[in-house]
Amino acid sequence: MPVITELDTHDIRFPTSLELDGSDAMNPDPDYSASYVVLRTNDSTELQGRGFVFTIGRGNDVQVEAIRALRHLVVGRDVAAVCSELGAFARSLTDDSQLRWLGPEKGVMHMAIGAVVNAAWDMAARRARKPVWQFIADMSPAEIASMIDFRYISDAIAPGEGLELLQQSAGMKRERIGVLRQKGYSAYTTSPGWLGYSDEKLARLAKEAVSAGFGTIKLKVGLSIEDDVRRCRIAREAIGPHVGLAVDANQRWDVGVAIPWLERLRPFNLAWVEEPTSPDDVLGHATIRKAVHPVPISTGEHTQNRVVFKQLFQAQAVDLVQIDAARVGGVNENLAVLLMAAKYGVRVFPHAGGVGLCELVQHLAMADYVAISGKMDDRSIEFVDHLHQHFIDPVRIRHGRYLAPELPGFSAEMRPASISEFQFPNGSAWRTKAVNA
Amino acid sequence: MPVITELDTHDIRFPTSLELDGSDAMNPDPDYSASYVVLRTNDSTELQGRGFVFTIGRGNDVQVEAIRALRHLVVGRDVAAVCSELGAFARSLTDDSQLRWLGPEKGVMHMAIGAVVNAAWDMAARRARKPVWQFIADMSPAEIASMIDFRYISDAIAPGEGLELLQQSAGMKRERIGVLRQKGYSAYTTSPGWLGYSDEKLARLAKEAVSAGFGTIKLKVGLSIEDDVRRCRIAREAIGPHVGLAVDANQRWDVGVAIPWLERLRPFNLAWVEEPTSPDDVLGHATIRKAVHPVPISTGEHTQNRVVFKQLFQAQAVDLVQIDAARVGGVNENLAVLLMAAKYGVRVFPHAGGVGLCELVQHLAMADYVAISGKMDDRSIEFVDHLHQHFIDPVRIRHGRYLAPELPGFSAEMRPASISEFQFPNGSAWRTKAVNA
Numbered sequence: 001m002p003v004i005t006e007l008d009t010h011d012i013r014f015p016t017s018l019e020l021d022g023s024d025a026m027n028p029d030p031d032y033s034a035s036y037v038v039l040r041t042n043d044s045t046e047l048q049g050r051g052f053v054f055t056i057g058r059g060n061d062v063q064v065e066a067i068r069a070l071r072h073l074v075v076g077r078d079v080a081a082v083c084s085e086l087g088a089f090a091r092s093l094t095d096d097s098q099l100r101w102l103g104p105e106k107g108v109m110h111m112a113i114g115a116v117v118n119a120a121w122d123m124a125a126r127r128a129r130k131p132v133w134q135f136i137a138d139m140s141p142a143e144i145a146s147m148i149d150f151r152y153i154s155d156a157i158a159p160g161e162g163l164e165l166l167q168q169s170a171g172m173k174r175e176r177i178g179v180l181r182q183k184g185y186s187a188y189t190t191s192p193g194w195l196g197y198s199d200e201k202l203a204r205l206a207k208e209a210v211s212a213g214f215g216t217i218k219l220k221v222g223l224s225i226e227d228d229v230r231r232c233r234i235a236r237e238a239i240g241p242h243v244g245l246a247v248d249a250n251q252r253w254d255v256g257v258a259i260p261w262l263e264r265l266r267p268f269n270l271a272w273v274e275e276p277t278s279p280d281d282v283l284g285h286a287t288i289r290k291a292v293h294p295v296p297i298s299t300g301e302h303t304q305n306r307v308v309f310k311q312l313f314q315a316q317a318v319d320l321v322q323i324d325a326a327r328v329g330g331v332n333e334n335l336a337v338l339l340m341a342a343k344y345g346v347r348v349f350p351h352a353g354g355v356g357l358c359e360l361v362q363h364l365a366m367a368d369y370v371a372i373s374g375k376m377d378d379r380s381i382e383f384v385d386h387l388h389q390h391f392i393d394p395v396r397i398r399h400g401r402y403l404a405p406e407l408p409g410f411s412a413e414m415r416p417a418s419i420s421e422f423q424f425p426n427g428s429a430w431r432t433k434a435v436n437a
Numbered sequence: 438m439p440v441i442t443e444l445d446t447h448d449i450r451f452p453t454s455l456e457l458d459g460s461d462a463m464n465p466d467p468d469y470s471a472s473y474v475v476l477r478t479n480d481s482t483e484l485q486g487r488g489f490v491f492t493i494g495r496g497n498d499v500q501v502e503a504i505r506a507l508r509h510l511v512v513g514r515d516v517a518a519v520c521s522e523l524g525a526f527a528r529s530l531t532d533d534s535q536l537r538w539l540g541p542e543k544g545v546m547h548m549a550i551g552a553v554v555n556a557a558w559d560m561a562a563r564r565a566r567k568p569v570w571q572f573i574a575d576m577s578p579a580e581i582a583s584m585i586d587f588r589y590i591s592d593a594i595a596p597g598e599g600l601e602l603l604q605q606s607a608g609m610k611r612e613r614i615g616v617l618r619q620k621g622y623s624a625y626t627t628s629p630g631w632l633g634y635s636d637e638k639l640a641r642l643a644k645e646a647v648s649a650g651f652g653t654i655k656l657k658v659g660l661s662i663e664d665d666v667r668r669c670r671i672a673r674e675a676i677g678p679h680v681g682l683a684v685d686a687n688q689r690w691d692v693g694v695a696i697p698w699l700e701r702l703r704p705f706n707l708a709w710v711e712e713p714t715s716p717d718d719v720l721g722h723a724t725i726r727k728a729v730h731p732v733p734i735s736t737g738e739h740t741q742n743r744v745v746f747k748q749l750f751q752a753q754a755v756d757l758v759q760i761d762a763a764r765v766g767g768v769n770e771n772l773a774v775l776l777m778a779a780k781y782g783v784r785v786f787p788h789a790g791g792v793g794l795c796e797l798v799q800h801l802a803m804a805d806y807v808a809i810s811g812k813m814d815d816r817s818i819e820f821v822d823h824l825h826q827h828f829i830d831p832v833r834i835r836h837g838r839y840l841a842p843e844l845p846g847f848s849a850e851m852r853p854a855s856i857s858e859f860q861f862p863n864g865s866a867w868r869t870k871a872v873n874a
Binding site for chain 2: 026027028029030031055056057058059061062063065066069072096097098099100101102103104105106107108109110111151152153154155251254255256277278279280281282283284287302304305307308310311314315
């Protein structure tokens with residue numbers, strides 16, 4: 001009986017702070033990093049599963065330790081049982097009572113669970129010879145519902161209600177898979193808008209983004225209101241009136257600061273305002289949203305778990321949400337969030353960029369379209385053109401759209417050469433550079 | 438110029454699961470543990486500061502790693518500057534942008550910050566030759582306000598408003614210090630109520646608690662409604678009608694489960710119901726509170742930071758709150774919570790027990806009485822009679838009241854012999870026992 005024989009971890013860091021790629025109002029000098037996990041098995045095909053947490057440098061070692069702390073819950077488990085009961089598998093990780101104390105279900109320990117859960121999904125989808133999006137899409141509504149932990153969200157969506165919603169969506173699956181394979185899924189890009197870029201670079205990259213077919217671009221804001229007004233004007237002039245312009249404040253503001261700031265940005269007809277304040281502040285988002293209506297408010301990339309997403313929906317605190325593939329407890333918890341978003345009619349614009357986040361989250365957005373919300377035309381997946389070369393099955397963007405992945409698994413596997421080069425602190429990239437993390 | 442020369446850490450675990458001490462509905466077999474940190478200096482007195490995170494076993498190693506990840510922000514800093522600007526010191530830890538990504542301000546990384554911040558307060562109070570409660574009480578209102586990070590809470594309490602509130606309280610300080618030294622501070626006890634105890638042990642310990650002078654006892658509930666009804670009846674009969682009876686569900690229920698469950702417990706005239714559901718669910722607590730009114734609802738021991746406390750107050754989700762000395766970002770963030778609680782008129786019943794939590798939190802409650810809320814008669818500090826023997830300056834309980842600590846510092850120092858015996862995994866307690874964590 002094949003079992004999971006080992007849980008390997010790697011501390012991978014890219015010295016991105018040298019170029020100010022990824023710089024924003026909260027994160028001036030990120031070194032994009034991954035706490036990478038490999039589940040190994042003694043299956044006859046040498047089946048493996050990969051997952052990771054995305055971090056921005058220091059602390060990636062702590063994150064790796066947290067993943068290792070899950071080893072006793074994983075190694076020795078029956079591969080077939082894990083692959084056929086991913087809901088029970090995920091819950092067994094969140095239910096370790098001693099580890100749960102370190103959250104519960106938030107922060108370092110919860111992201112570690114997310115990485116291991118995602119690695120198990122990668123393994124299960126490879127075993128089924130399907131990309132993860134299709135692996136989910138091919139599940140019955142009852143199977144999808146069984147993936148979700150309804151604990152603490154049953155007052156917003158009861159299990160029976162979730163199942164009904166999935167059943168209503170099921171009849172259209174085949175047709176939607178055809179559409180997805182033909183058209184792909186809309187992407188928007190943040191590549192022009194990092195805070196560390198000059199005005200000239202912003203204008204040039206914004207025009208290039210429109211030429212490349214992107215329907216929306218996003219700028220980082222929040223450090224200086226005058227700079228933001230100027231940069232929004234430059235961007236709007238570069239892209240014209242018909243391309244979407246979103247802004248992202250990366251949690252920079254208090255509620256009372258966000259409201260007048262956004263009044264100043266109102267003339268630029270923003271597609272949305274992302275992370276105006278603390279990701280923990282459900283009521284703060286609701287207050288801001290009401291005050292600046294109809295400017296659309298959003299958050300989610302740092303939303304810690306389904307319980308906070310639930311409240312964002314209940315409080316009508318957001319017009320749309322980001323989901324992040326590696327922040328919450330893996331695919332299972334993201335399915336819970338997607339199901340609630342569908343029920344509440346909230347649009348989902350997945351967070352990506354970082355290291356491998358585009359690769360992962362495309363699967364979730366596509367599964368949502370095919371099997372959950374049934375919607376794709378009113379939403380878009382973030383795209384940042386960074387670090388894809390380190391992955392075996394990188395995202396494919398054509399004319400501003402993500403093409404549906406075709407290889408089995410979660411597109412999570414990093415190239416061996418990249419793992420070796422960017423291992424911290426002993427990889428060649430770190431030994432040879434005069435860079436200090 | 439004396440500087441902080443080293444940040445030492447220790448993984449300390451006590452095999453408490455052998456006795457079911459500390460067992461509750463979520464945590465059946467905790468091994469009470471501490472991720473212990475010592476700040477060393479080259480001050481002429483060999484000044485040190487101690488702090489810790491309380492955990493319940495597995496994962497204590499991850500927590501220790503997180504504390505070590507803060508070393509670069511601490512070692513080499515000027516002792517006098519840290520001690521005189523503890524607000525800036527705390528903020529410098531939460532503001533490391535790369536580490537902030539791992540929270541922000543929640544979970545493992547935030548608790549690590551809390552331990553280091555508390556160690557700095559221990560150091561500063563020792564240097565001033567005062568217990569921490571008095572070190573705070575002797576600060577001017579402006580100094581106390583400067584300890585608080587108002588970011589993300591300014592919509593609930595602006596800095597100027599906080600300062601005014603502190604100024605209003607300042608005139609009574611001297612008198613209150615006299616009262617506190619004479620009378621101590623009310624304690625309640627959870628020692629009778631662990632879920633793993635037999636009915637007989639519960640009844641016996643409940644009677645002993647009343648005899649010892651405790652005005653309130655607390656029971657763990659949440660696994661079986663029939664058991665809870667029976668145990669509440671036994672406890673109420675043991676303590677009589679005039680002693681307070683609180684219950685603690687340790688996050689066991691969904692909103693829709695909590696409400697009918699609490700209807701069944703209503704006849705026992707509960708002093709409060711603690712942690713009825715997820716600590717992240719502000720709106721859920723508000724819903725439960727409204728439904729079971731006037732049964733008092735509370736949470737806080739797992740509340741991750743001031744942003745969630747703020748919302749509990751804003752949403753009128755709780756009748757009272759617990760604070761925890763080692764869950765949030767240390768003394769500074771607890772001062773923010775205490776100030777908001779005072780403004781919103783919410784009573785504070787500090788969480789204690791665990792390892793050394795009684796030792797720490799007594800200082801915060803006493804500082805609150807003297808310098809912030811000015812209230813003591815309507816509130817009480819949890820007391821559990823566990824593991825105090827491992828501390829140099831253990832709490833002193835007389836007739837159900839905490840006596841004000843007199844030794845300098847935060848009462849956080851563990852005995853060297855205890856550190857050596859309970860080091861995990863190589864201390865003598867772990868080498869000789871047939872215990873596996």
